[in-house]
Every structure is written in C-alpha cells, then in structure tokens.
Amino acid sequence: MSFKHKILALIPLSVKKNAIFNRLVKYYEVFKYRKILKESPKHYESVIREFKSKNSKIRFGVYIAYDSMFGGKKLCEIIKNDDAFEYVKFVIVPNTMRNKEQMIATYNATKDFFIKHYGNESVIDGYDEKSGEFLDRSSLFDAVYIASPYELDKHKFHSLSYLSKQNLLPFYLQYAFSHFKYGDHVIAAVPGVSFLWRVFLNNKFEYDGFKKFSLSSGKNAKISGYAKMDDFANSQIKNRDKKRIIIAPHHSVKSQQLKIANFLYYYDLILRLPKIFPNVEFIFRPHPHLFINLENYGFWDKEKIQNYQNEIKSCMEYSVGGDYLEIFANADGIIHDCGSFISEWLFSGKKGCFVSFDGAVFNQLSKFGKEALKFYDIAKNQNDIIEYVKNVENEKFTNLNLQDVGKNITINYPNASKFIVDEIKKTLKSE
Structure with missing residues (x-):
C-alpha cells in the first residue's frame, strides 16, 4: 500500500464523502500528475503516427485477471473477423492483492477459461508460476483493452500507469454499470484511468461523473454503451x-x-x-x-x-x-x-x-x-x-x-462493441 493510501485509510469515511474534500484531493492529484496529464495526448499522437507509418495490421490485446470481469466477448469476435487486425491475444494478469495461494488459483482458473474459449495459442502468461516472475507483454500490442481500472492489485507491468507510457493505445471499458457513488469517487478518480487513450462509458450519468472526478475531467472518455451485454442478444x-x-x-x-x-x-x-x-x-x-x-x-x-x-x-x-x-x-x-x-x-x-x-x-x-x-x-x-x-x-x-x-441502460445495444472497434480503426487506420 502506498503512503498516500495509508494516509487516506486513516481519514474517516464521512470526510471522504464530503464534496469539498474530494475537490481538494482532485486538485492535489491534478497538480501532482500535471506533467503526465499534459504529455499523455502528445504521447498517443506519436504512437498513432508511428503505427500509421508502418502500414501494418493492428495487434490487439486484452489484459484480464478475472473471467467474470471480461466485457469484450462481442468486441473480440468482431476484431477476430476484421482484416484490419492481425490477432487477439489474452494476457492473464495476477491479482497481487491476494495471498500467493489465492492469486495462483485465480490466475489458473482465468487462464483455463480463456484457453477453453479462445484456444491455447491466444492466451499469454503475464506471470511465470515456476520462477515467480511477472512478465511484460506490452511490446506485442498496438491496442490493449484493460478489463480492470484498479492499480493496487496489479504488478507494475500490468498497470494502467505503465501501459499508458508504452508504444500502444490502452483503453478501459466499464466491467459494470456505475450504480454507486463509489464508481465516481473511487474508479473515476484512479490516476491511471486519466492517463489512458480512451475510457468507454455506458451512459451520460457515468460521463458526467468522469468529468467531475477524473483527473482528465473526462477528456479521454466517450459514451459507447455497455459492450459486455452485446452478446446477450445472441x-x-x-x-x-x-x-x-x-x-x-x-x-x-x-x-x-x-x-x-x-x-x-x-x-x-x-x-x-x-x-x-x-x-x-x-x-x-x-x-x-x-x-x-x-x-x-x-x-x-x-x-x-x-x-x-x-x-x-x-x-x-x-x-x-x-x-x-x-x-x-x-x-x-x-x-x-x-x-x-x-x-x-x-x-x-x-x-x-x-x-x-x-x-x-x-x-x-x-x-x-x-x-x-x-x-x-x-x-x-x-x-x-x-x-x-x-x-x-x-x-x-x-x-x-x-x-x-x-433511456439510460441499453444505449447502442447490441452494437456498443462495434462502436469501440470503429473508434480504434478510425484512430489507427484512417488516412
């Protein structure tokens, strides 16, 4: 746990919910991360220019710790059948907040799920169980879907902050609807979320929350609808x-x-x-x-x-x-x-x-x-x-x-995934 989170843990919950307290925290975080917030858009412009200069297909990756958080079934299906993409690979990410026994059990269960559904050749280890080494797979991808917005439960190589500095376009799409203030106060306020190329949101309520609480003030956010449920129609x-x-x-x-x-x-x-x-x-x-x-x-x-x-x-x-x-x-x-x-x-x-x-x-x-x-x-x-x-x-x-x-739930249903794929292609493949 970082020093900041140790300090926050000592602050009463009633204070954390206070609007003035949250504004002060945001102002502090914006000041602390002002350099990376300013440089992130320029970084992604550079990534896009470099990719276009190669005139190659898009290598697409998914960073996933729990199969139940996976919201990209239809997304990956569309990409797999689109000639603009070279492949879809799944990087299995260990949850480092759990004890080793629980971490490995969950890791293997998630790995088995994706092997069963997508084949062994599509699954990549983010962790070597024999050596205990965490593996950096970022060089394999041009665009990456990150299934979890949290930072403290991941090794550096799999974190939002790290991937946002690599030569790729990382994005997050909601693994759930944001029904609670928690979604605004905690998830939107995670610094790494504001460093990403895109955050795809489910509706205007969530977009308003990101504008208010994220360090980027929602500048990297777009309303796509809830991609996870697209396959429900089938x-x-x-x-x-x-x-x-x-x-x-x-x-x-x-x-x-x-x-x-x-x-x-x-x-x-x-x-x-x-x-x-x-x-x-x-x-x-x-x-x-x-x-x-x-x-x-x-x-x-x-x-x-x-x-x-x-x-x-x-x-x-x-x-x-x-x-x-x-x-x-x-x-x-x-x-x-x-x-x-x-x-x-x-x-x-x-x-x-x-x-x-x-x-x-x-x-x-x-x-x-x-x-x-x-x-x-x-x-x-x-x-x-x-x-x-x-x-x-x-x-x-x-x-x-x-x-x-x-009105607020089935936006773009069942085509939210197509909206996201089109956004990736429009960014990387347009002239």
Missing part, C-alpha cells in the same frame, strides 16, 4: 419445465467504501429455499471474492466455507466464473445485491429482487443507481425474498418496459 433460450431463479450475493462483507453485501443476513435462507419451493430451480452464483473475503476477514473459516458450498451443491446448481449471459437469458428471476447485476439483469426485461436488509445501499447509490433500482422489488428481510420467489413461480410479474429501461 443467447440461446432453452426449454424448461420449472421456473429458474439466480441467487447472486456480493462480496463486500467488510468494505467501508462499498457496503452492499447482505449474505450474512440470509445465507441460511438460501439453503432452505429449494425445500420451500420444490418446483423452482435455483442457481447460486456468488461473487468470485465472496468466500475469499469471508475467510480473509475472519467471518468463516475454511471448514465452514467448504461445508456450506457442499450443502449448496447438494440442493441447487452452483455457478462459478465465466460467461453468465446464457444463465441470465434462461432465468425467470434473480435475487442479488451485486452492483454490476442491477442493470445487467434489466436487459432480460424481467423483474429482479435486490437485497438490502439494513438499507445501507440507499445512501451509496448514484443518480443512475436510483433510476435503475426503480425496476426492482427491494427485499428488506427474508420474508420479502420468499414473497418474490412466490410471485416469480406464479407468474405475477409483467415484463418491464424496455423503452423506459433503454
């Missing part, structure tokens, strides 16, 4: 006899910056639901960090976690990692407290249930988050969850008005 709907409901608890059991997890309030109910509703199929899909955080923060030990996971697997489907759009398409409802799923589920046109037993979420919502949750039932206790399942089972809900949803 989902295969399967015939089924029973209603299916996803249960997706968030990981933030200890977080002070984003306090939305309710798992410890209703983990016992999750196990009872299949008995209460034998004619409903449940799919348990926890956030990848949930059980890691339960152990790391001392809530549950490994034995309790293993026992709970075994019980879950004995009574319902357990879904971990990977592409979940097919699961969404083939479900009739969802019970969750995950920020990213709030708007993603709305693409289905079905009513969802958002869990907030202590009501903490409502103090953290952005303006956009408040708009998105209007389309949900809110569960304030276990009985509310049971009532929601009853309503799904008995088909009491009507489909959502996607025209209303589309």
Whole structure:
C-alpha cells in the first residue's frame, strides 16, 4: 500500500464523502500528475503516427485477471473477423492483492477459461508460476483493452500507469454499470484511468461523473454503451419445465467504501429455499471474492466455507466464473445485491429482487443507481425474498418496459462493441 493510501485509510469515511474534500484531493492529484496529464495526448499522437507509418495490421490485446470481469466477448469476435487486425491475444494478469495461494488459483482458473474459449495459442502468461516472475507483454500490442481500472492489485507491468507510457493505445471499458457513488469517487478518480487513450462509458450519468472526478475531467472518455451485454442478444433460450431463479450475493462483507453485501443476513435462507419451493430451480452464483473475503476477514473459516458450498451443491446448481449471459437469458428471476447485476439483469426485461436488509445501499447509490433500482422489488428481510420467489413461480410479474429501461441502460445495444472497434480503426487506420 502506498503512503498516500495509508494516509487516506486513516481519514474517516464521512470526510471522504464530503464534496469539498474530494475537490481538494482532485486538485492535489491534478497538480501532482500535471506533467503526465499534459504529455499523455502528445504521447498517443506519436504512437498513432508511428503505427500509421508502418502500414501494418493492428495487434490487439486484452489484459484480464478475472473471467467474470471480461466485457469484450462481442468486441473480440468482431476484431477476430476484421482484416484490419492481425490477432487477439489474452494476457492473464495476477491479482497481487491476494495471498500467493489465492492469486495462483485465480490466475489458473482465468487462464483455463480463456484457453477453453479462445484456444491455447491466444492466451499469454503475464506471470511465470515456476520462477515467480511477472512478465511484460506490452511490446506485442498496438491496442490493449484493460478489463480492470484498479492499480493496487496489479504488478507494475500490468498497470494502467505503465501501459499508458508504452508504444500502444490502452483503453478501459466499464466491467459494470456505475450504480454507486463509489464508481465516481473511487474508479473515476484512479490516476491511471486519466492517463489512458480512451475510457468507454455506458451512459451520460457515468460521463458526467468522469468529468467531475477524473483527473482528465473526462477528456479521454466517450459514451459507447455497455459492450459486455452485446452478446446477450445472441443467447440461446432453452426449454424448461420449472421456473429458474439466480441467487447472486456480493462480496463486500467488510468494505467501508462499498457496503452492499447482505449474505450474512440470509445465507441460511438460501439453503432452505429449494425445500420451500420444490418446483423452482435455483442457481447460486456468488461473487468470485465472496468466500475469499469471508475467510480473509475472519467471518468463516475454511471448514465452514467448504461445508456450506457442499450443502449448496447438494440442493441447487452452483455457478462459478465465466460467461453468465446464457444463465441470465434462461432465468425467470434473480435475487442479488451485486452492483454490476442491477442493470445487467434489466436487459432480460424481467423483474429482479435486490437485497438490502439494513438499507445501507440507499445512501451509496448514484443518480443512475436510483433510476435503475426503480425496476426492482427491494427485499428488506427474508420474508420479502420468499414473497418474490412466490410471485416469480406464479407468474405475477409483467415484463418491464424496455423503452423506459433503454433511456439510460441499453444505449447502442447490441452494437456498443462495434462502436469501440470503429473508434480504434478510425484512430489507427484512417488516412
């Protein structure tokens, strides 16, 4: 942890949320990074000129630590079939904030996912497990999609700040909708995000947040729509006899910056639901960090976690990692407290249930988050969850008005990925 983050950790959360405090922090950061903020646009102009002088195809890379954060399935599909690009390669990035055992386990799971879906020749190691060496792969690419905006969980070679200085065009597209003030106060304010060639945002709410909180004042940002959901339009709907409901608890059991997890309030109910509703199929899909955080923060030990996971697997489907759009398409409802799923589920046109037993979420919502949750039932206790399942089972809900949803959520759907690819080509291949 850097000295700056150690100091920030000592400051009360109430102070961090203060608008004046945030402006002062931004002014300080802009002054601190004024040189690189000034030089970044010139650097990218130089990168573009040099690339055009070679008259070559675009070598495209994805830097990814978790398959669940991957928002570029359609993006990579378009690039793979476009003659302007030489290849698409996936650099697997270790999360250095985890202990070594967890880091390697996650690294290998992510690597296996991309090998399975894109082939061994398309996957590149960002880490050598035998030597413990972190690998710089930046020279292999002309344009790079960075799936995570955070800096502290990466080795230098895989960070936004480092890639922004290399001979390539790095960009970030949102791995989730920004439903919380956290998205503005934390993600937009990450210095490295402002050093990137582009930041592709989902809607005007997010763009306004980037203008206000990013060090670049949003000068490198564009509204593209939410590329991650483009492939949802191609989902295969399967015939089924029973209603299916996803249960997706968030990981933030200890977080002070984003306090939305309710798992410890209703983990016992999750196990009872299949008995209460034998004619409903449940799919348990926890956030990848949930059980890691339960152990790391001392809530549950490994034995309790293993026992709970075994019980879950004995009574319902357990879904971990990977592409979940097919699961969404083939479900009739969802019970969750995950920020990213709030708007993603709305693409289905079905009513969802958002869990907030202590009501903490409502103090953290952005303006956009408040708009998105209007389309949900809110569960304030276990009985509310049971009532929601009853309503799904008995088909009491009507489909959502996607025209209303589309004003802020389904922008450019299902062509947000094409918008981004066109932006890359327009920059690197135009005369």
